[in-house]
Amino acid sequence: MEKEEFVRLCQSLSCNNNHELTRAILPVVGEYLALPNKSKLPVIWIETNDSGDNNIAFMNTTYPYLDQVFAEMIDLLYSNTFMAAQGSDALSILEQASLMYKSKFVLVVEGAVPVKDNGLYNIIAITEKGAITALEAIRQLEAAAGHVVAIGTCASFGGPSAARPNLTGSAGVRDVLKREIINVSGCPVNPDWFVGTMAHLLMYGRPELDSLGRPVLFYGFTVHRHCQRRSYFDRDDFASKPGDIECMFSLGCMGPRTGADCPYRQWINHVNWPVKANTPCIGCTNEDFPDGSTPFFTTLPEKSEKDEEKKSTSLKET
Amino acid sequence: MTKQSIIFSPVTRLSGLLSVEAIIENGRVAEANASGTMFRGYEWIMRDRLVTDAVYLTQRVCGICSLAHGAAASYLLDEIYDSELTENAQYLRNIMFAADFLQNHIRHFYLFSLPDFARMPDRPPYLGQNLTDARLGFSDNERLVGHYFEAVKAAQESHQLLALFGGKAPHQHSFVHGGVSVAPTADKISQALALIRSIGDFVKSRMVPDTELVARVYSDYYAIGVTPPRLLSFGLFKFGKMNENNLWRGGVVSDGRYTLPQAQLINEDITNSWYVSGQEKGEKGEDYLPDPYKPHAYTWIKSVNYTGLPYQVGPLARMIINGFYSGGTSTMDRIYARTLETLLLTELVLGWLNKIKPGPPPINQKKTPVKNEATATTDAMRGALLHSAKIQDEKVVRYNIITPTVWNFAPKDKNGNRGPVESALVGTGIPRSDMLFTILGRTIRSFDPCISCATHILDLKKNVEYEEVF
Numbered sequence: 135m136e137k138e139e140f141v142r143l144c145q146s147l148s149c150n151n152n153h154e155l156t157r158a159i160l161p162v163v164g165e166y167l168a169l170p171n172k173s174k175l176p177v178i179w180i181e182t183n184d185s186g187d188n189n190i191a192f193m194n195t196t197y198p199y200l201d202q203v204f205a206e207m208i209d210l211l212y213s214n215t216f217m218a219a220q221g222s223d224a225l226s227i228l229e230q231a232s233l234m235y236k237s238k239f240v241l242v243v244e245g246a247v248p249v250k251d252n253g254l255y256n257i258i259a260i261t262e263k264g265a266i267t268a269l270e271a272i273r274q275l276e277a278a279a280g281h282v283v284a285i286g287t288c289a290s291f292g293g294p295s296a297a298r299p300n301l302t303g304s305a306g307v308r309d310v311l312k313r314e315i316i317n318v319s320g321c322p323v324n325p326d327w328f329v330g331t332m333a334h335l336l337m338y339g340r341p342e343l344d345s346l347g348r349p350v351l352f353y354g355f356t357v358h359r360h361c362q363r364r365s366y367f368d369r370d371d372f373a374s375k376p377g378d379i380e381c382m383f384s385l386g387c388m389g390p391r392t393g394a395d396c397p398y399r400q401w402i403n404h405v406n407w408p409v410k411a412n413t414p415c416i417g418c419t420n421e422d423f424p425d426g427s428t429p430f431f432t433t434l435p436e437k438s439e440k441d442e443e444k445k446s447t448s449l450k451e452t
Numbered sequence: 453m454t455k456q457s458i459i460f461s462p463v464t465r466l467s468g469l470l471s472v473e474a475i476i477e478n479g480r481v482a483e484a485n486a487s488g489t490m491f492r493g494y495e496w497i498m499r500d501r502l503v504t505d506a507v508y509l510t511q512r513v514c515g516i517c518s519l520a521h522g523a524a525a526s527y528l529l530d531e532i533y534d535s536e537l538t539e540n541a542q543y544l545r546n547i548m549f550a551a552d553f554l555q556n557h558i559r560h561f562y563l564f565s566l567p568d569f570a571r572m573p574d575r576p577p578y579l580g581q582n583l584t585d586a587r588l589g590f591s592d593n594e595r596l597v598g599h600y601f602e603a604v605k606a607a608q609e610s611h612q613l614l615a616l617f618g619g620k621a622p623h624q625h626s627f628v629h630g631g632v633s634v635a636p637t638a639d640k641i642s643q644a645l646a647l648i649r650s651i652g653d654f655v656k657s658r659m660v661p662d663t664e665l666v667a668r669v670y671s672d673y674y675a676i677g678v679t680p681p682r683l684l685s686f687g688l689f690k691f692g693k694m695n696e697n698n699l700w701r702g703g704v705v706s707d708g709r710y711t712l713p714q715a716q717l718i719n720e721d722i723t724n725s726w727y728v729s730g731q732e733k734g735e736k737g738e739d740y741l742p743d744p745y746k747p748h749a750y751t752w753i754k755s756v757n758y759t760g761l762p763y764q765v766g767p768l769a770r771m772i773i774n775g776f777y778s779g780g781t782s783t784m785d786r787i788y789a790r791t792l793e794t795l796l797l798t799e800l801v802l803g804w805l806n807k808i809k810p811g812p813p814p815i816n817q818k819k820t821p822v823k824n825e826a827t828a829t830t831d832a833m834r835g836a837l838l839h840s841a842k843i844q845d846e847k848v849v850r851y852n853i854i855t856p857t858v859w860n861f862a863p864k865d866k867n868g869n870r871g872p873v874e875s876a877l878v879g880t881g882i883p884r885s886d887m888l889f890t891i892l893g894r895t896i897r898s899f900d901p902c903i904s905c906a907t908h909i910l911d912l913k914k915n916v917e918y919e920e921v922f
Contacts, residue, residue: 183492185904186467187515187622193559194608194621201601210577213464218567219580220464221889227580248491254744255752257489260461260471265489294497294512301493301742322515322622376626376633377813402615403608405643411619411626412633412813416508418623424509429502 135162137338144330144351159333160198163207166337174206175336176239178231178275179213182268183256183295183304184245187322188286189215195325196403208332211239214258225259232278240335241279243272246288246295247310250303269310276311281335283316284308285328290317290347291421298425308347316340317347321418326399327352344393346421352399357389357415360397377412386431388417454478460889463896465564467516468903470861472892473750476882481892484870484877486861488753488906491726491742498851503532503821503843504629506851510839511623513853514905516559518622519552519614520832521853524839527695527828529629532843534822536693541631541814543804546689546699547644548614548627550797550804554651555610555621556833557767557794560900561659562603565787568894569666570596584887587669596665599658606654613647613801616640631815638810645805652798655791663791667784670894677783677876677895682706683769684758684859686713686829686836689800699800702829702836703773704758710773713758715827715838718854721755724748724863753906755862755871756854764872765835765859766899767793783876786898821846832856834900855905873899 135143143158166172181189193200198207210216211231212224219227231239245268248255253269260266276282284307287293296304308315316335318327331349334341341349358364363381366372372384383390392415396407408415417427429437454477461471474484494513498506506525511518523545530537537545570593571586572578588596611621617634618624626633634640667674687702704711722728726749727740742752757763764781768789771777777792779785827840835856842850862871870878876895882888 181469183490185512185515185518185622186902187512187518190515190555190559190611190622193563193604194611196608199608200604204577205575209575211579213577214462214469215465215467216563216577217464217580218572218578219582220893221460221462223580223582223889224462224464251744255491255742256469257471258462258469260459260473260487260489262459294509295492297497299493299496299499301496302491304492321512375815375817376628377631377635377815401620402612405612406615406617406619408619408625411617411624412635413619413625413628424512428505428509430505430508431502 135165140334140338141351159330160202160206163333163336175208175332176231176235177208177210177242177332178228178239178279179210179215179242179244180258180268180271180275181214182243182245182247182258182272182289183302184286184288184293186215188244191322191325192328194402195329198329203329207336211235222261225261232275236278238280239278240332241272241275241282242285243282243289243307244285246292246304246306247272248302248304249310255302255304272307272311276313281316281340282307282311282313283318283331283335285318286323287319287321287418287420287423290319291423293321294424315347316343316349319346319348319353319419320394321423324396324399324401348393352395353393353419355393355395357392357394357396360395361389361409362397363409373412379412382409382414384433385414386416386429386433386437387414388420388427388434389415390434392417392420394419458888460892463893463901465567465897466901466903467514468901468906470896470901470903472877472896474877474892479882481877481880481882484874485750485863486871486873486896487751488857488861488903490903490906491752492904493742495851495853498848501848502846503841503848504529504846506839506841506848507628508623508625510853513855514902515622516556516902517552517833517905519549519618519624519627520830520837521839522624522627523549524828524830524837526627526629527690527830528826528839528841530695531826531828532821532823532841533629533818535630535818536816537631537695538814540636540808540811542691543808544617544632544634544636544814545627546691547801547804548618548624549689550801551610551614552621553797553833554794555607555614557790558603558607558610558655558659561663561787561791562600564900565897566596566600568890568897569670572597582889584884584890592665596662599662602654602658606651609647609651613644613651616644616647628815628817630817631813633813633815635813636808636810641805641808641810645802648798648801648805652802655794655798659791660795663788667788670784673784673894674780674782676880676891677898679764679781679872679876680762681708681781682761682763683772683781684713684763684765684836685769685773686831686838688770688831690830700770700774700831702831704763705769705773717759719757719760721757721865723755723866724750725754726752727754751861751863753861753863754858755865756858757862757865757869762862762869762871762875763859765831765856766790769835770831783895783898790900834902834905835859857902857905860899861901861903861906
């Protein structure tokens, strides 16, 4: 399949009856892998400071399900969550994989990276020689990786792990490494965004990215643009409380300045999403999530007024 | 006499980052230090924000038990804003909560724990499994590995059931103070019924017999990983207009004696945790601050105890306290009790779905706080969870979160008392050095470790005015 066709598939699928992007991906990947000299995408996944929600979100992928992704699409060589190996056996695999698949493997980072105090707030493993911090680990893997993918908003931009007062000096991967990062943000990520990005990397390399380093095919439009409740907004018909069926702008909805395809892709086998659940979008794919989104239930213009106050609030004052 | 110190790091197949260092003497574990090696400081993140942000923000403490934090925060806000919950709201909340439990328990048994007992296929992510004590016969092994892949779908369906009502998962949106913002339509209820029947079939025909098989073949684990017989639960599944009743009662069991939990008997200790009092760092106030350079400390997890003694929390505690299970406190008891609870949950969800009357969103949020502080307790997947807040003008002054992890993974306190995980490991026989990870891994995972939850650093006693919270 040509790249342009694949991108069109990703975007248009969301509008037809059979809108599972990933159901369509697997056969395409199978076709590709059947070509001579093609193999599954080698992946090294390092978990840093986050809640682990992105690996859970990944487990929720449908068509292909998680086991199909493992069997037919990627070779997940190192992952604290999924790998059967443990202890020093796991670390040996990390070392071997980074050498064997040098400049081919995709480094997936899940979580923000604490920088303060030499990164001691996140230690990925302890060896006879001492602790390996997340900061050291990803800096060491940086040069060997073919691509670097930040999964979730913590890894992409700092996210909740870097929310004020940010005691650990946590930052997104883009602020720690010196190379291009593909940010697949979201709190958590929608599994389609991640699996789709991996499929693109496998078959066509780097996808087109927006100004925040995110694949345009998933983050290119605002939630507001395609929201089912857009018609309520256009005639100033606003919800007065969670549970109402009108536009959620009045309840703090971040849709107008949040890039994501939630309104049509939806979540967990595509059954629901926050606005359909009669609550506001809280802008979880954004660069300034969550500090730019709280107070969650205050309208966008009022939130922005409070931004200035927030910036002046230092740790000592709290 | 042989004495050897070993490092088991990273302990994989869990949430977050965990390492264990141990001393092996004459083929037995003589001492063990369990280190949670990540810190995010969530209690500080809550400060100075509107308390109504708590439901969505505290869910980000934990990806695998997000709804438990959302629930605790909602109960807390219900008290602050004096909510009255309709029956539909109570059922819907408990259905969503139980769905997140199902997701967690199915994933824990198959994705995290099963590779401790069954040989996985020889391909990523299962390379280097090094299962040195594999006892399942070929056909049993193949069947259980097949069920691992079926479990992927059953767990996904559990989250689909949650998201049907909750908007998304992890980090659902509709379970907030005052009720639930989604309408339980006939359409949603019937979709949910189809899902719970499918999940229930999986649990009955796969997970229960698989657990029984593992328990039979590895029956020596009923004598391995035994903790002192002290169990604690805050109760689970709130019913009543004011969340006043727990369907599953809370309790404290010590040597077979049952009492009701009392918050003022909870104590905390930072002797071996990377925290110091703010004054030591030249700060004003009485807060603890993180200090990764603190000598002799070995974990980001605080030590929490009850009447000065460590208590085990989790499915085993709930099942024993509620009379559903009457075994011991070993590694296999913990695994068995979790599966038993999974089965009970599928039956509860089915019953609750049949009791909902289709209707509008069961939510009524009041605008004005009637209290400036509140404490909410519940059990999460891994055990007792407490959220507590002090507010001023609806803004958070202090927010405390005591997670199950700080009970089970507590480091040694100032008197040298070991937390449940450490005491379960000490005494374990290691017949051959190549069996070390296999044997210790089974016991550690039987607690369903979640280290991202190790968020608690504030001192509860300095922050909470005690009242009857149970």
